[in-house]
Amino acid sequence: MALNKEERYVFLAPGSAGTLAGPTSALEPKCKKYPSDRNEEGPAPIDRGLVQDWDALGQHWSSVLTDRLGISKAQGDHPIFLLVPMAWKKSDVERAAKFLFETYRIPGLAIAPEPVAALLGANAVTGLVVDIGFTTTTVTPIVETNAIRHATQIVPVGTSDIIARLQALCASKQPGLSVDAALAALKSKLLDATPPSSPLTAPSTAAARKKAAPPATSSLLAELTASPNSAGASSSADDQTSQPSSPADSGPNHASIAAKIDPILLRQAVDDVLFTGAPKSLVDAIAAAVAAVEPAARASVLDAVLLTGGGGALIANLEERVQLEYAQQYLPVSTRAGEYQPREVTFRGLPEYLEAYQDHAEWAAYLGGSLLAKLMFPDAKSFVLRDEFDAGGASVVHTKAFGGISV
Numbered sequence: 001m002a003l004n005k006e007e008r009y010v011f012l013a014p015g016s017a018g019t020l021a022g023p024t025s026a027l028e029p030k031c032k033k034y035p036s037d038r039n040e041e042g043p044a045p046i047d048r049g050l051v052q053d054w055d056a057l058g059q060h061w062s063s064v065l066t067d068r069l070g071i072s073k074a075q076g077d078h079p080i081f082l083l084v085p086m087a088w089k090k091s092d093v094e095r096a097a098k099f100l101f102e103t104y105r106i107p108g109l110a111i112a113p114e115p116v117a118a119l120l121g122a123n124a125v126t127g128l129v130v131d132i133g134f135t136t137t138t139v140t141p142i143v144e145t146n147a148i149r150h151a152t153q154i155v156p157v158g159t160s161d162i163i164a165r166l167q168a169l170c171a172s173k174q175p176g177l178s179v180d181a182a183l184a185a186l187k188s189k190l191l192d193a194t195p196p197s198s199p200l201t202a203p204s205t206a207a208a209r210k211k212a213a214p215p216a217t218s219s220l221l222a223e224l225t226a227s228p229n230s231a232g233a234s235s236s237a238d239d240q241t242s243q244p245s246s247p248a249d250s251g252p253n254h255a256s257i258a259a260k261i262d263p264i265l266l267r268q269a270v271d272d273v274l275f276t277g278a279p280k281s282l283v284d285a286i287a288a289a290v291a292a293v294e295p296a297a298r299a300s301v302l303d304a305v306l307l308t309g310g311g312g313a314l315i316a317n318l319e320e321r322v323q324l325e326y327a328q329q330y331l332p333v334s335t336r337a338g339e340y341q342p343r344e345v346t347f348r349g350l351p352e353y354l355e356a357y358q359d360h361a362e363w364a365a366y367l368g369g370s371l372l373a374k375l376m377f378p379d380a381k382s383f384v385l386r387d388e389f390d391a392g393g394a395s396v397v398h399t400k401a402f403g404g405i406s407v
Helices: 052-067 090-104 114-121 158-173 181-189 219-226 228-235 254-258 263-274 282-291 295-302 309-314 318-329 361-376 386-392 395-400
Strands: 010-014 017-025 032-035 080-083 109-114 126-133 137-143 154-157 305-310
Touching: 010 090, 010 361, 017 052, 017 219, 017 282, 032 052, 052 090, 080 114, 080 361, 090 254, 090 386, 090 395, 109 114, 109 361, 114 126, 114 137, 114 305, 114 361, 137 254, 137 282, 137 295, 137 395, 154 282, 154 295, 158 181, 158 228, 158 263, 219 361, 254 305, 282 295, 282 305, 282 318, 305 309, 309 361
Parallel strands: 010 080, 080 109, 126 305
Antiparallel strands: 010 017, 017 032, 126 137, 137 154
């Protein structure tokens, strides 16, 4: 049974800071980030990429789906597209499916790895997704829409650690500042990946960053972009005037508060957490992920690198630093390097024809997930029906997961 009512598709992407949820849309973001309750006396529902408390996560999802999105537990008429973090195990995916089918009696469930959806949102099927989240940084190589699980690097640091480090630096160097100044620096996009020892320069703008040209369209991507809604995205892009409300959009006073922080401290916090002070630096994690990929695919993987997540999208000069340090440490200097040896790192942004998403790489997974939902739900072979779940149990989800989520 196909599910063709696109207006009923619901997007669900759990994370350590909360859940991104709402209707799917390839034209403009229509979902919101709903923060999870982080009880100081107990663990957060999800922490460092792993579910710590399933009861708390179930309560959080019920609040989001019922109270915020108005989805009835009795009607069961909203198919759900679930994006799964790479840190989750088979048992986690099964438990999530069990909750959604049994609590909401959903008619169907489609599942895909979050980085695969993000890369598709950037108009690529092979590449590397670097997701700097709230408590984890995940580096995932993807080859022809398949996430290479054994090559994925999960580093237990994220934007929360950068903010904590910046707060500590401000407390020792600028004790007169409010602790909120560190959070304001993130929301104002003032965090900077430039090495602290470098001369102070203005942060580069997203428009000035080097982006790759779209790759040759694969058969899957052709099918995605040929769908009625995604095709309409290009023709109606000129009419788009609204901008997505990023989870880290700045408030009226954020810039003035954050501007009081010494720029060197803004750099030092990023450097301490992601680079020189990290147990495994971001560049080393990228190199380890690429090295675990088949040699013939390594150059293609580095030809479409997407920085996403709250950190990847909001830290100035991050692309430039990764490019420079990766080239210095891992790329060949000889012109006689092997045939499959990568020679450069090229970053990718979101499609230019979708103006509502420009300069908001944190929405890549939502954009890709929306396109996948429109492709998967009309085809009963691509998602799990409620009858299939009732007959086969939760493990049936692994027979139809997209993008190599099962292990």
